[in-house]
Amino acid sequence: MREKSEVRYLFWLHIGMKALFLAIVTAIFARCLSAQSTSAQELGATVRDQVRSYRHAHEREILGEFVRLLSIPNLASDPPKLERNAQAIAANLEGRGVDVKLLRVPGAPPVVYGWLRVPGARSTIGIYAHYDGQPVEAQQWQSSPFSPGLRDAAGHTIDWQSMTHYDGESRIYARSAGDDKAPIQATMSALDALRSLKEPLSVNVKFLLDGEEEVGSSHLPEILNNHPDTLAADIWLLCDGPLPPSRRMQVFFGTRGETDVEITVYGAAREMHSGNYGNWAPNPIVLLTHLLDSMRDTDAKILISGFYDDVRALAPSEQRALANFAASDEALKQEFAIAAPEGNGASLAEQLLKPALNVRGIRATDARVRQQVETHIERQGFFIVHQNPDIAIRRAHARVVKLEWTFAGQAFRTAMDNPAAQAIVKAIEQAKGLLSSRR
Numbered sequence: 001m002r003e004k005s006e007v008r009y010l011f012w013l014h015i016g017m018k019a020l021f022l023a024i025v026t027a028i029f030a031r032c033l034s035a036q037s038t039s040a041q042e043l044g045a046t047v048r049d050q051v052r053s054y055r056h057a058h059e060r061e062i063l064g065e066f067v068r069l070l071s072i073p074n075l076a077s078d079p080p081k082l083e084r085n086a087q088a089i090a091a092n093l094e095g096r097g098v099d100v101k102l103l104r105v106p107g108a109p110p111v112v113y114g115w116l117r118v119p120g121a122r123s124t125i126g127i128y129a130h131y132d133g134q135p136v137e138a139q140q141w142q143s144s145p146f147s148p149g150l151r152d153a154a155g156h157t158i159d160w161q162s163m164t165h166y167d168g169e170s171r172i173y174a175r176s177a178g179d180d181k182a183p184i185q186a187t188m189s190a191l192d193a194l195r196s197l198k199e200p201l202s203v204n205v206k207f208l209l210d211g212e213e214e215v216g217s218s219h220l221p222e223i224l225n226n227h228p229d230t231l232a233a234d235i236w237l238l239c240d241g242p243l244p245p246s247r248r249m250q251v252f253f254g255t256r257g258e259t260d261v262e263i264t265v266y267g268a269a270r271e272m273h274s275g276n277y278g279n280w281a282p283n284p285i286v287l288l289t290h291l292l293d294s295m296r297d298t299d300a301k302i303l304i305s306g307f308y309d310d311v312r313a314l315a316p317s318e319q320r321a322l323a324n325f326a327a328s329d330e331a332l333k334q335e336f337a338i339a340a341p342e343g344n345g346a347s348l349a350e351q352l353l354k355p356a357l358n359v360r361g362i363r364a365t366d367a368r369v370r371q372q373v374e375t376h377i378e379r380q381g382f383f384i385v386h387q388n389p390d391i392a393i394r395r396a397h398a399r400v401v402k403l404e405w406t407f408a409g410q411a412f413r414t415a416m417d418n419p420a421a422q423a424i425v426k427a428i429e430q431a432k433g434l435l436s437s438r439r
């Protein structure tokens with residue numbers, strides 16, 4: 001994605017959205033879309049109140065459409081149903097005047113691409129979300145993940161169809177009710193609200209709705225490369241992420257990239273009894289734990305040479321944001337039963353801004369990570385292969401390690417003083433007034 005020069009800014013709007021938070025998000029999008037042409041003061045209270053009224057008058061309708069979307073199974077293992085999701089979303093967008101194309105490559109669910117052109121608008125906001133969901137373990141569900149139900153804060157089922165208004169602490173129970181169909185529905189409802197208020201959009205809006213995010217979006221680069229204009233926008237909002245424990249709206253100016261490597265080390269060529277060969281035949285588990293231990297200490301510090309070289313120092317605006325961050329570290333420590341977090345006293349927010357090396361995977365800033373890690377492993381005396389080593393290799397080298405790399409995503413950070421980003425932040429601050437109101 002970074003190679004597209006027309007993408008001027010990438011920006012991650014991180015909104016936790018669940019159930020009736022939908023209504024709040026509706027207002028946020030409404031304000032976002034209007035933010036650029038009218039002064040914040042003028043629009044703020046009026047649009048906020050009007051959107052609130054709209055939402056209040058249409059709660060069951062919004063919920064009904066959302067429930068229909070959530071009822072379509074969206075597992076990676078079921079491509080025909082993913083296709084049904086894409087078709088349903090395309091129809092919903094088209095019903096709102098959006099030009100829709102399903103972008104396809106063989107072997108992947110379609111990307112739903114939409115473009116809402118607004119006469120006279122010079123800027124374009126892109127909205128990314130995904131319609132596929134995490135795998136389902138049926139025995140862990142009290143109700144069917146694709147038969148959405150509403151429950152109150154105590155967990156009791158609510159007969160929502162016989163009601164017109166819902167408590168803000170109620171929750172929809174369904175796969176993808178939060179991650180990540182909520183922003184899709186929220187955006188549609190925002191468009192409905194603005195149309196009903198006769199509030200014209202001041203920006204063009206693009207939609208990029210992914211169907212394989214939960215399995216790594218491996219076809220997305222190819223799909224985008226086939227459609228070079230799809231990514232052209234002034235700013236992209238990546239609407240995917242959890243509600244922070246503080247329950248405050250958060251805007252994330254970037255994301256960690258991700259690089260995964262599967263490491264296999266080798267002992268003898270066949271199984272053997274430790275009574276006969278222990279202490280003589282190399283022990284692969286011990287080799288691996290020592291190798292991992294050489295890469296990262298118990299305080300999250302990465303010991304691989306050069307790993308931190310590309311980490312950009314925090315800009316003053318980022319330092320200020322960090323200082324004002326609503327930390328929930330103490331509550332999280334209680335919830336996760338972690339007495340002593342890693343990081344030598346640094347906050348979670350500070351630690352999130354550094355590269356991390358987890359034994360489950362590696363997250364860092366660019367492809368050079370691969371070279372750095374391989375150099376490090378070689379220095380520990382390992383001979384590196386990327387395929388299964390043949391017997392000759394294993395006879396010739398004392399320590400053989402197989403590395404299987406997968407590239408999962410590029411890291412990026414958006415400047416906090418970026419004007420388009422600041423317009424979004426202002427819009428969210430305006431809409432935030434709704435957070436305290438529940439009906």
Ligand SMILES: [Zn+2]
Pocket residue numbers: 130179180213240241
């Ligand atoms: Zn997601």
